[in-house]
Every structure is written in structure tokens, then in C-alpha cells.
Amino acid sequence: MSANTAVAEKYRNNFLKEIEEQVEMGDWVKMCMQCGVCSGSCPTNFQSAWDHPPQELFMMIRAGKREEVLTSSSMWNCTSCYNCIVRCPRKIPITHIMHGLAEYAHRIGMAPKMQATRFFSGLFWKNATHTGRVNELKLSLGLYFKDGFVQGVKNGMAMQSVALGLVKAGRLNVLELFGGHKCKDQKGIHAMLAKAYEIERVRKAAKMAG
Amino acid sequence: MADIKVAAYICKGCGLGERLDADALVKIAQKDGKVPMAKTHDFLCNADGVAMIKNDIANEGVTHVMIGACSRRAKTEAFHFPENAVARANLREGVIWIRPDTDEARETTQEMAEDYIRMGCAEVKAMTAPEGNPNTGGSKTLLVVGGGITGMTTAIEASKTGYSVVLVEKSGELGGWAGKLYKRVPVHEPYKSPADTGVADLASQILADGNIKLYLNATIAKTDGSPGKFVVSIATESGATHTEDIGAIVQATGFTPYDMNKLPELGGGKSANVVDQAGLEALAIDAASKDGVIRRPSDGQPVKSVVFVQCAGQRDPTGKHLSFCSGHCCNTSIKQAMYFKDANPDVDTTIIYSDLRTPGNGEDFYRSAQEKGVIFTKGTVAEVVPTGNTSTVKFNDLILGDADASIVDADLVVLATGQVPNSGVNIDAPAAAPAEAGAEPKVEIKPISILNLNYRQGPDVPHLKQGFTDSHFICFPYETRRTGIYTAGPVRRPMDIPQAREDATGAALKAIQALENAELGRAAHPRSGDLSFPKVRLEGCTQCKRCTVECPFGAIDEDVKGFPLFNESRCRRCGTCMGACPVRVISFENYSVNTVGAQIKAVDIPDEFSEKPRILILACENDAYPALDMAGMNRIEYSAYVRTIPVRCLGSVNTIWITDALNAGYDGVMMMGCKSGDEYQCHFVKGSELGRVRLSKIDDTLKTLNLESERVRDLEVAITDIQRLPEMINKYAAELVAVGPSPFKGF
Numbered sequence: 016m017s018a019n020t021a022v023a024e025k026y027r028n029n030f031l032k033e034i035e036e037q038v039e040m041g042d043w044v045k046m047c048m049q050c051g052v053c054s055g056s057c058p059t060n061f062q063s064a065w066d067h068p069p070q071e072l073f074m075m076i077r078a079g080k081r082e083e084v085l086t087s088s089s090m091w092n093c094t095s096c097y098n099c100i101v102r103c104p105r106k107i108p109i110t111h112i113m114h115g116l117a118e119y120a121h122r123i124g125m126a127p128k129m130q131a132t133r134f135f136s137g138l139f140w141k142n143a144t145h146t147g148r149v150n151e152l153k154l155s156l157g158l159y160f161k162d163g164f165v166q167g168v169k170n171g172m173a174m175q176s177v178a179l180g181l182v183k184a185g186r187l188n189v190l191e192l193f194g195g196h197k198c199k200d201q202k203g204i205h206a207m208l209a210k211a212y213e214i215e216r217v218r219k220a221a222k223m224a225g
Numbered sequence: 226m227a228d229i230k231v232a233a234y235i236c237k238g239c240g241l242g243e244r245l246d247a248d249a250l251v252k253i254a255q256k257d258g259k260v261p262m263a264k265t266h267d268f269l270c271n272a273d274g275v276a277m278i279k280n281d282i283a284n285e286g287v288t289h290v291m292i293g294a295c296s297r298r299a300k301t302e303a304f305h306f307p308e309n310a311v312a313r314a315n316l317r318e319g320v321i322w323i324r325p326d327t328d329e330a331r332e333t334t335q336e337m338a339e340d341y342i343r344m345g346c347a348e349v350k351a352m353t354a355p356e357g358n359p360n361t362g363g364s365k366t367l368l369v370v371g372g373g374i375t376g377m378t379t380a381i382e383a384s385k386t387g388y389s390v391v392l393v394e395k396s397g398e399l400g401g402w403a404g405k406l407y408k409r410v411p412v413h414e415p416y417k418s419p420a421d422t423g424v425a426d427l428a429s430q431i432l433a434d435g436n437i438k439l440y441l442n443a444t445i446a447k448t449d450g451s452p453g454k455f456v457v458s459i460a461t462e463s464g465a466t467h468t469e470d471i472g473a474i475v476q477a478t479g480f481t482p483y484d485m486n487k488l489p490e491l492g493g494g495k496s497a498n499v500v501d502q503a504g505l506e507a508l509a510i511d512a513a514s515k516d517g518v519i520r521r522p523s524d525g526q527p528v529k530s531v532v533f534v535q536c537a538g539q540r541d542p543t544g545k546h547l548s549f550c551s552g553h554c555c556n557t558s559i560k561q562a563m564y565f566k567d568a569n570p571d572v573d574t575t576i577i578y579s580d581l582r583t584p585g586n587g588e589d590f591y592r593s594a595q596e597k598g599v600i601f602t603k604g605t606v607a608e609v610v611p612t613g614n615t616s617t618v619k620f621n622d623l624i625l626g627d628a629d630a631s632i633v634d635a636d637l638v639v640l641a642t643g644q645v646p647n648s649g650v651n652i653d654a655p656a657a658a659p660a661e662a663g664a665e666p667k668v669e670i671k672p673i674s675i676l677n678l679n680y681r682q683g684p685d686v687p688h689l690k691q692g693f694t695d696s697h698f699i700c701f702p703y704e705t706r707r708t709g710i711y712t713a714g715p716v717r718r719p720m721d722i723p724q725a726r727e728d729a730t731g732a733a734l735k736a737i738q739a740l741e742n743a744e745l746g747r748a749a750h751p752r753s754g755d756l757s758f759p760k761v762r763l764e765g766c767t768q769c770k771r772c773t774v775e776c777p778f779g780a781i782d783e784d785v786k787g788f789p790l791f792n793e794s795r796c797r798r799c800g801t802c803m804g805a806c807p808v809r810v811i812s813f814e815n816y817s818v819n820t821v822g823a824q825i826k827a828v829d830i831p832d833e834f835s836e837k838p839r840i841l842i843l844a845c846e847n848d849a850y851p852a853l854d855m856a857g858m859n860r861i862e863y864s865a866y867v868r869t870i871p872v873r874c875l876g877s878v879n880t881i882w883i884t885d886a887l888n889a890g891y892d893g894v895m896m897m898g899c900k901s902g903d904e905y906q907c908h909f910v911k912g913s914e915l916g917r918v919r920l921s922k923i924d925d926t927l928k929t930l931n932l933e934s935e936r937v938r939d940l941e942v943a944i945t946d947i948q949r950l951p952e953m954i955n956k957y958a959a960e961l962v963a964v965g966p967s968p969f970k971g972f
Contacts, residue, residue, distance in 0.1 A: 045596070045598060045600070046592070046595045046596065048581075048591070048595070048601070049601075049624055070624070071624060071625065074602075074622075074624040074625055075625060077600050077602065078602065078622065078625060078630070105592070
């Protein structure tokens with residue numbers, strides 16, 4: 016049984032309760048009064064990047080639209096500008112809820128796989144935790160090849176002049192591709208992260224079971 | 226009539242002395258006004274000036290006083306001579322403040338002032354000092370009809386003020402709808418949970434109050450008389466009739482919930498599990514007396530999910546149901562959802578609303594409900610389908626744009642139906658049209674009269690819209706169109722408990738004012754304290770009944786021969802009867818066809834070659850005249866050719882004045898009255914409307930005089946039209962120049 020089906024079974028028809036218990040700050044969702052000030056304040060909304068503006072997401076949660084909410088790309092588009100929090104007349108921490116929703120959808124494997132923000136976050140985390148330092152060359156290349164080899168080569172060609180400029184200026188070392196520099200105590204970092212993972216796993220498992 | 230001696234006083238203060246030739250005005254008063262005594266004073270409203278007038282009254286035998294100074298709306302206390310007839314010529318706001326202080330304007334400004342002096346002298350001579358209504362009654366008892374929260378509050382408030390109260394309640398117990406509530410919406414901090422209704426406390430206060438006489442199971446069989454001396458017959462269940470002498474009446478007959486059987490599409494009447502808000506209160510009271518669990522009526526199982534449908538049969542644009550919002554239902558549904566959530570947080574409670582309206586501190590209450598987990602869904606419910614022991618609620622989700630949204634397996638559906646006022650018979654309703662052939666016979670339930678007024682105009686107070694009683698909603702919310710009878714609570718407009726209690730307190734105080742005024746023979750608002758009242762020369766009356774039909778306040782009955790029978794205490798002194806009377810036999814001591822007619826005739830009309838037109842303005846004293854005064858205070862200039870006469874109401878304008886003015890050679894007549902119709906602003910409710918009806922027939926008069934229709938202009942004026950009014954006057958003056966001078970000049 017996957018994480019998703021397990022939790023879906025647990026809450027059955029009460030998606031709002033699921034959100035309240037599982038999502039960071041999710042207990043605020045019920046307090047939305049649908050004024051729409053958050054949606055009107057969201058800078059990303061001008062690029063029609065959102066399938067569902069925040070207040071609509073909250074309504075969908077209350078209407079029990081589980082699948083639609085968790086697979087939505089909306090909360091991944093939040094840029095954390097905090098306009099909505101500042102303006103919400105009900106003082107709802109909307110930005111935090113957006114990240115909470117994204118994290119939860121990711122945790123139970125419902126988040127859209129190739130959503131750009133999510134992909135980048137994963138890539139960044141893997142990259143940074145591997146050696147304890149971010150390898151920018153690998154990170155950029157990873158992003159270039161997100162949508163396949165052919166697209167990756169095309170992206171690389173398009174950025175060629177920028178890359179050469181960076182090399183010339185000494186801001187980019189091609190040798191970084193082979194290992195690159197690391198932090199002093201790589202093992203220590205890994206041990207620390209492993210411990211953190213473990214703590215989080217126990218806490219969330221308790222939450223899921225609770 | 227005793228000998229009269231008129232004195233004219235002309236003030237030179239406030240710049241009048243510099244702008245006008247006061248000595249010339251004195252000469253005008255003596256020569257044209259024919260007053261034996263005319264004086265000037267540098268500062269008439271100061272102690273010395275007033276003492277001079279008082280001395281002349283006491284020692285010189287002056288009976289009639291003409292004061293040429295500021296507007297009649299200013300310095301009313303200084304120039305208050307209750308034993309004498311007083312006229313005021315408005316030289317300040319009406320002349321110097323609306324004219325430029327230039328050499329060119331000096332001549333026309335002086336002419337304007339001279340005309341106002343002539344008019345004042347002519348008016349005062351046609352007046353007598355009002356003596357007050359002799360037919361007064363002194364009952365200080367208040368009748369409160371209805372023992373709900375409004376009626377009980379009125380009774381208690383009036384009793385606390387020291388007045389005795391007779392409280393009549395139709396049912397067998399006090400409380401009304403509030404008494405049928407499990408709990409009420411909170412009115413104190415922190416506004417988080419339903420609170421005790423407080424009805425029991427109010428009821429025990431009533432029972433313990435020796436000032437309040439209570440009739441239960443009783444109705445009003447007959448109401449006779451007028452403020453201060455109503456005689457009310459109270460019929461009790463036993464068949465006995467009790468008679469009470471009453472000073473003033475507060476009708477607090479409340480509302481009936483809109484019949485949910487008229488909403489079959491929302492499941493109304495189709496299933497025991499679809500109830501209205503009153504039905505849910507009954508379920509909650511029943512539950513509280515047992516284990517506290519609200520149960521499904523169909524099979525007694527505990528309710529696990531409940532859906533509240535807001536605006537059920539309300540705010541309906543189709544005209545089939547109530548068109549208005551009842552104001553309390555959103556808060557009430559929030560409260561009822563809390564009944565469930567407070568007992569068991571696992572019960573699903575959904576409120577489907579289109580606009581959540583939470584007056585008072587309802588916003589805090591709403592927030593508290595959200596904290597408790599009540600789900601609020603914005604949508605409009607299309608259908609409630611009861612199947613077995615549950616129902617499916619189909620609705621259009623307005624946030625998610627889902628027209629086919631639904632909630633299944635709702636154990637209970639609560640319909641928030643609105644308030645239908647218990648306002649008795651609609652006396653203005655047109656007679657029922659004959660049923661069309663083939664049409665289904667309509668079952669009409671005839672409303673039963675509440676007050677059974679023995680008035681010519683009908684047994685109940687008039688309605689405005691939707692059965693709510695007519696009240697001047699801007700200025701005098703509790704007033705009805707029956708003097709000394711006040712309506713309070715949901716019979717007047719939809720409202721919740723705190724508003725009803727506020728209403729009750731206000732109505733109690735207004736009713737007390739009314740009975741005190743009635744005893745002194747004085748008018749109620751808007752002419753509060755006025756001692757004049759209509760007098761009729763019955764020998765000239767043709768029994769046409771226009772006055773009895775048109776009186777907006779039902780003050781005039783008819784005797785057996787059809788002559789008008791004035792009930793002075795019911796009168797508001799608007800003069801609508803005077804304006805209506807075709808034979809002009811109705812007058813007030815200080816306001817009559819003559820007092821205005823004499824002013825119209827007193828104006829000096831220059832000949833047609835002088836290029837000085839004359840425009841008569843008949844301005845409503847409640848709105849238009851103050852607006853003109855305020856234009857003066859703001860020094861907004863307007864034409865020097867107008868001569869303004871304040872009238873009590875457009876309804877008091879007798880068409881003879883217009884005919885007289887046009888015959889006398891005025892170039893135009895402007896009528897300024899309040900907005901009429903459903904959104905009326907007339908202080909006398911129907912006065913401006915009736916005035917306009919009469920005015921609409923003036924074209925015939927103009928035709929017989931061979932005059933252009935532009936010569937009479939009707940203007941709808943509000944008190945805020947301070948800028949607009951001078952513009953309209955100037956525009957009209959310019960139009961009249963184009964029309965040309967009146968052919969009647971010089972006759």
C-alpha cells in the first residue's frame with residue numbers, strides 16, 4: 016500500500032481533516048472566508064501560472080477535491096513573496112500553507128513529477144548534500160537535461176556564449192564536472208543529514224499514524 | 226376678531242444695514258405694508274432688540290409682529306413670541322447673502338428686500354396666533370401590541386421611564402419567536418458561542434412590574450380616538466372585552482417565517498428531514514431536554530451531517546418569493562451549526578450561502594464557527610432531493626465554478642426562510658382583480674386586522690412594501706402614518722434581536738413624546754410643538770371628501786353627512802387637506818390660503834418693459850427652504866428676481882396660489898418639494914406625491930390662461946441640493962427670458 020492510499024483510506028471523506036493534521040499550518044484552511052485578496056495580491060497570478068489561486072485551493076480542500084488539490088502545480092508556483100500573508104484579513108499564513116501543501120503532496124507521492132520548481136528543488140538538494148557544497152556546473156547541466164538528451168544539448172548550445180564568458184572570467188571551472196570541490200567533513204555532513212532524516216521520518220510517521 | 230396692531234421691525238445687523246437701505250424698508254412697511262409701527266434696530270436679536278419688541282407687545286398693544294431680519298429658521302428662540310402672530314421676512318439668507326455686494330446689484334437687491342417686507346406685512350396680517358388644539362386627551366398609558374422581544378422591551382423601557390403600559394399578546398405566553406429559540410446569537414464579548422435568549426428574564430420583569438398590565442390570549446377588537454385619548458377594546462379568549470384608555474400605541478407584532486411549503490424544490494414540506502430555522506430550534510430544544518443529541522425527525526437517528534441553505538425563498542428576483550434579505554438568517558444558521566458542533570465536533574455542518582451577511586458583531590461569530598469547523602460554501606442551491614432518511618443537496622458552487630456540485634447523504638437540511646411581517650390588512654391594496662377565465666382559483670388568506678382602527682382610512686397602519694409598515698426610514702424610522710401609533714421590530718423591517726430591542730427602546734420614547742405632545746395640544750414631528758391645527762368652515766364645505774381621502778395620516782374622518790371630522794391630535798399639520806380643498810375652507814391660524822395668497826399678491830410686479838421678471842418659488846420648509854438658506858450661508862448667488870415663500874409641504878399647495886401668481890403677472894412659478902414615490906423623502910410621506918398629482922393638472926389651467934407650460938416648474942429637491950438649487954434657479958430664470966414676459970403684467 017502506497018503512502019497515498021494509506022492516508023486516503025485513513026481520512027476517507029474528510030480531506031479537510033487530512034490537511035489540518037498532515038499539512039504544516041493546515042488547520043488554518045477552514046478560516047478562509049473566500050474574499051480573494053490573496054489571489055488578487057499574488058504576483059505570479061499575473062503570469063497565469065496558477066491553476067488555482069490560494070483561496071480556491073482552500074475551497075477545494077473544503078469541498079473534498081483531494082486528487083485535484085494534491086496533484087495541482089499551484090502551490091509549487093509560490094515565490095514566497097508574502098504579499099498574501101500581509102494582506103489576508105483573516106491573518107491566514109497562506110505562504111506557509113502553500114509550502115506545506117507542496118511538501119505534503121511530495122511526501123505522499125502525489126506531486127506532479129516534472130513540475131519545474133519541484134524538479135529543481137530535488138536536484139538542488141541532491142547536488143548540495145552530495146558533497147556538502149553546491150556544484151553549479153552539475154546543477155545547471157542537470158536542469159538543461161531535465162526534458163531529455165536532445166533538449167539538453169539544445170539548451171546547452173543556446174547558453175554556450177554565456178558559459179564561455181563565465182569560463183573566461185574565471186567564474187566557471189569545466190573540471191568541476193569531474194568531482195569538483197567538497198566540504199571538509201563530507202562524512203560528517205552525511206551523518207548529520209541521516210540523523211535529521213531519521214528524526215523527521217519518525218515524527219511524520221507518528222503523524223500519519225496518529 | 227379682536228383689533229390687531231401690526232408692528233414691523235427691521236434689523237440692521239449681520240451686514241443688513243450696510244447692504245440695504247433700512248429707512249427705505251421702513252417706509253415700504255408703512256406705505257405698502259400699511260403697518261402703523263415700523264422700527265429699525267442695529268442688532269434685533271440681542272437682548273435689547275428683543276426687549277424692544279416685548280415692550281411694544283406689552284405696552285403698545287402690538288398683536289402682530291413682522292420681523293425683517295434673518296431666515297425664519299434662525300434665531301427662533303430670540304424671536305419666540307407665543308402669544309402673538311409672527312412673520313419673518315428673510316432679508317439675510319434670502320437676500321443679501323445670495324446677492325453680490327456690488328453697486329450694479331444694489332438696486333435689485335434692495336427691490337428684493339422691499340418685496341420681502343411687503344410679503345411679511347401681508348402675511349402677518351392674515352395670521353392669528355395659534356391657540357393650540359382644545360380637543361386633547363391626557364391618557365399617559367402606552368399600549369404595546371405584541372409580547373415578543375420587541376413588545377416586552379418596549380413595555381419595560383416605558384415602565385422604567387414612569388409610564389404605565391398595557392401589553393396585549395395574542396398567544397398564551399410571552400416571548401414571541403425569541404421564546405421559541407434554544408439559544409440566541411451572542412451580543413457580548415467574545416461573541417463565540419450561542420447565548421441564553423434572555424426571554425425568561427424579560428418575561429419575569431414584565432410579570433413583576435406593577436406598571437405593566439398584561440393581557441394574554443387577547444387581541445385588539447377596536448381602536449377608537451386619537452393620541453392622548455385612544456379608547457381600545459381588548460378581546461380576551463373568554464369572550465370578555467376590556468376597555469382601556471390609551472395615550473399612544475406601539476405595534477410590535479413581529480413576523481411569521483416564510484412558509485417553506487412554498488419551496489418544494491428545496492424539499493420544503495416533502496420530508497420531515499427538511500426543516501426551517503424555527504423547526505431546527507424546536508429540534509434543538511427537544512434534544513436539550515433529553516441527551517443533547519439532535520436527531521433526524523424521520524427515524525430518530527442522530528444527525529451526522531447537516532446542510533444549511535441560506536436565502537431560501539429570499540432575495541428572489543423572480544417575484545415568486547420574498548425579494549428582500551431578512552438580515553438575521555446568516556447569523557442564525559451559524560448559531561444553529563454551532564448547536565451541532567458544540568455537542569459533537571464530528572458532525573458535518575455545511576452552510577451554503579451566496580453572500581454571508583453577519584450584522585452586529587457577527588463577523589466574530591462567523592470566525593468562531595470556522596474555528597469550530599463549520600464548513601462555509603459559497604453557492605446557490607438548486608434543489609434538495611429527499612430520498613429515504615437522507616437528502617441530496619444540489620448546488621452551484623460559485624467559487625469552484627461547479628454548477629453540478631452536490632452534498633449527498635445529508636441527514637438534515639435547514640432552510641433559512643425569511644421574515645414575513647405581521648402587519649395586518651394592507652389598506653392601500655387595490656381591490657382584487659377578477660380571476661381570469663380558466664385560471665386556477667387562487668386561495669387568498671385574508672390578513673386579519675391587528676389594530677382594528679376605527680379610522681375612515683382603514684383598520685391598520687399603511688404598508689410601504691412587502692407588507693412592512695410605512696415609516697420614514699431616513700428620518701423617523703418608528704413613525705407610522707398614524708400619529709401616536711409606532712411600529713417597532715420586524716413588522717417595520719426585517720431585523721434580528723439586538724436591532725429589535727433598539728427599535729423597541731426608540732419606539733417607546735417616541736410614543737411617550739407623542740402622548741405628552743397630544744396632551745398639550747401640540748403636533749408630533751416634523752412640526753414638533755406646533756400649536757396650529759386645521760380649522761374648517763363647514764358652511765362652505767361641499768362634502769367632496771378630498772381632504773378625508775388625501776390626509777396621509779388618517780386624521781380626518783367623515784360624519785354621517787359626509788362632512789370632514791377633524792381629529793386634531795392625529796394631525797401632523799402638513800396642510801395637505803388645505804391644498805386639496807377645492808373650495809378653500811380649510812386653514813390654519815398661522816398658515817392658510819390667505820397667508821400665502823396675500824404674500825403672492827403683495828409682491829411688486831414691474832412692467833414688461835423693465836426687464837425684471839418675477840419668479841415665485843414655493844419651497845418645502847423641510848428640505849428646499851433649508852437648502853436655499855444654506856446656499857445663502859455659503860454665499861452662492863442666484864437670481865434677484867425670485868421671491869420665495871416657504872410652504873409646509875408641497876401637499877399643502879393650493880392650486881389657487883399658482884393661478885393667482887400667474888394672473889398677477891409673475892413670469893414663472895417654481896415648486897420645490899421632496900422626492901415622492903416608493904423611495905420618498907417627504908416628511909409627510911404622501912404630501913409631495915399628492916402635491917405633484919395636483920400639479921400635473923395645472924397644464925389645463927395654463928391653457929385656459931393662454932400661457933406656456935414652462936411657466937410652472939416642478940423641482941424635486943433634497944436638503945443636500947445646496948449647490949444644485951441655485952443653478953436650477955438661474956437656469957429657469959434664463960429659460961423664462963427666452964419664453965418672454967408674462968402677458969398678464971400691468972393688469
